[in-house]
Amino acid sequence: MTVDQLPVAGTRQVWRAAGRLVGRERRAVAVVLALNGLAAIAGLVGPWLLGRIIDAITGAHDPAQRHAAVGTVDRLAAVILTMTAASMLLTRYARLVAFRFGERTAARVREEFLDRTLALPAAAVEQASTGDLTARGTTDVSNVAYTLRDAMPDVLLSLVQALVIVVAVVLLDPVLGACGIVSLAGAWGAARWYLRRARAAYLAEGAAHSVLAEELTATATGARTVEALSLAQRRIAAGDDAIAGSRRARLRTLALRTVLYPAVDISYVIPVAGVLLIGGAFYHRSDLGTVVAAALYLRQLAAPLDVVLMWVEELQSSGASFARVEGLADLTEPRPVADAEPADDRIAVTDVRYAYDEGRDVLHGVDLTVRPGERLAVVGASGAGKSTLGRLLAGVDRPRTGSVTVGGVPIADLRPERLREQVVLVTQEYHVFHDSIRGNLLIARPEATDAQLLAALDAVGASWAGNLDTVVGGDALRLDGAQAQQLALARVVLADPHTVILDEATAMLDPATARDAERALAAVLDGRTVIAIAHRLQTAHDADRVAVMDGGAVTESGTHDELVAAGGTYAALWRSWHTAR
Template structure:
């Protein structure tokens, strides 16, 4: 997989950098007034979110049913106290002397004990269910994300992806651990209490109908506005993360071109837009909460007023009024619980939609035919990062098996973009890029990587041992093969000097490796992957010229017999190529060998003279 290209070395223009299309799926709640240069992966539609939630519940239906069961037991046990107290009040009102207070006390104590045990189980089972569902969500997102076409992730940039894997996961953590179980608890609790009210004091159940219109009106007003506001708030935070991440990532470029004030202004604008949506969601809640409080007052006031009238008319007894009042009082808590956690789920729903949105990006399903050879061909290729703005204009190039082709040209001409198309990272907008007659865009990424590998200026050393980093390319490689790969890229000397050799910990928290050593690790993975076609985007750029030349001579033995497409920023790389393609303004202006192009005295000859002073 190719990492994100560095702004200083990418062929994209400043206006194209890290933007790209929205992959044909608009984000739900996307604010059309938001800046056009904020590119995000799509958020899942409501149907996608509902489908995924149902899938999660099916996976954990046994745990969910158990949670509902223990919660029902806790609620039923909690109704014993009001029922006993109502009976005692009725007995006192009737002047009965055989109230059996001792028996009632024992029953109440047993009910309290049962309620305590079941409530403890509700919390434990709810937490367990939330953690299991959250773990599934994390795994599903990671599995789906790494299967996305590399070009999709490259065009999206790092800010939005980072905000999903960090902020959205954190928000969903509370939702999965608390909101989902608590919402289920609240719904069961409220339903059982209303049922108990209907059974013990049916006339008083009418008071629920008095509060229902107020509650429904407030909730309808709030929940019609909240989802869009929360989506915009999440998108605003993603824009903040993107601006900050890109500024830090390109810090040296920002300093070199004195762009600090512009980047600070951009970050401040993003923060202002985000906080404006934060204030909007806070205002929405200031309307909802008073409506909830008013509905609670209507329930209690209705029970007391109507209950008093019913008692005076002799329709119900004082004991039933007492039971009904206690049950109505108990009903306030689950209603508040439902609304509180449903509100939290509005935030979580946005985060969930952003996480499951990757499901709506078309996966590479390998519908095309398998390659029937090793030749790579680009035919009439047009490609751009923005709709209507092409970087490549009708490029045609044949790369014969075993040949070495160098792509040269001025910065921003489209060399790296053409290299990514030949490596199957991007698919052309028009035209076709084929490998052995099979369209690369119709092959799954795993199949493409078996044949073609892109190695560019970017690299990454994963946390773990040196052995783990190398085995990423080939899981079945033995130690002899790993040392041979390191030797092929001149890395064996420093690798053998490590304290534990291949078992030395590298990456964050481990031994520090230099940029040049990290690049050698990346090239050693290339040797282990053993593809027949390589696209090298100045893969030795982090080495000094003498070391780079020595490494390239060592690699020449490894690359013998393979097809190599080299994106040459140093023209000595082009000098050794069989064919040189000069890329200018998205076109191939010259094609031929080094000697032939120098003799032609065209653009390549001018570049060669400039290179040699």
């Protein structure tokens, strides 16, 4: 998978997901449909009674009939006012129920997206475009939520109204009803033309937005690198290209609307004109009131159809957004789970080979055993395969061939909660949530007391974090790299796993602070297994054993003194590092 290959859900998958969401709110949807139906029926009474009023007035030829007609008009007008008020109240209550349904469903969409994002395999997250994930989690989720909250009530109400109006016209006069329906063929044809092209256009627009978000995110994140290497013009050019691509995609969807809307507007006039012409031609078989009522009904039909067509763009846009949001489900397939429990805490790597994206192997027949409670340092030049081995040891990735087991059970097959009781991987990448220090730490151990939180901070030398209620991250207190990494290490202390893999975990700390943090962490994890992957060879000096990697294989293994005495790769690394100090 590459950054351009985050999956997009197919049409059937999107419909199934929508059906699942609606199915969880069946009662609310039924109430909305019922209320909208009653409101539509109440709204149809007015034109029909207006037709009866016209018939009553045109049929009154003498004073007595005119006097009776006045009473009829008064009564029918009162009924029209009553039914109009009833329609308004029913519509208002239907919207209230629909908005509540939309808010609950939108919340579920957001929660499912967050759950799926957190459940993504680490490899998928690392290879995916940050901009794409960001766009899906912000713009796309917001589009779906907006549609569920605002468009759904309007569309449901309008569709029910349109259906009731069409049925009413047909029942009023089948000939006039058929004329009106046939006259709507233009709107139907324009809508079909639009819908055949809209999904692909809106998916392309969403992809273009993701590319733009990725370019902006990469430029902002690497601002210092851009400045240091004088890459400003190159980044500006890349941004301009992304903006141009986004503009082209947006203009494509705009062009589709410029065809749809005029065609539909013209289609509204044709049914009314057709009914009046047919009604006039067949006046001898249709009462004037019936013709007027049918014309008013069809004119009334323009309002709900206008609403539906107004939301067509949003529905297509949100449909494409929903497809992108649901696409993450394809990356969160349940992983194999081992039923067996590890017999002990021994980690064994046996003849492991591994390749990224089905390319060439970066690990070649690695064999390594990590004893419980051992402090193992893995060292080697950049590109030797240290971090890749760390990911396999943590169960993040699976070996192409060979096995990585703990207590005889494949690490990658352990249940997530059981895996984290065994192994935790701590890298030089860290994140500080916009929350209090307490909130940032409770992520690792929700039931921890304040005393335990303070002890964890003290264990990693975070003397600056005296007040647990201090808000950090975002626009609050900004932590420097060393402080943020200490906070991450404190989470490890609280999680208290059996094995901790430190992949350059103290790289952001100055040498003195890093050494203090490593010693403090080792003291807290006394009796646990610590695997440290580091370029700073002082870590190897303090370890029980050192494994040296070169070219994707373990080439040396032993204590610091043994390897220095052997005069091999490690000895050369030690001399070089010691001299550089």
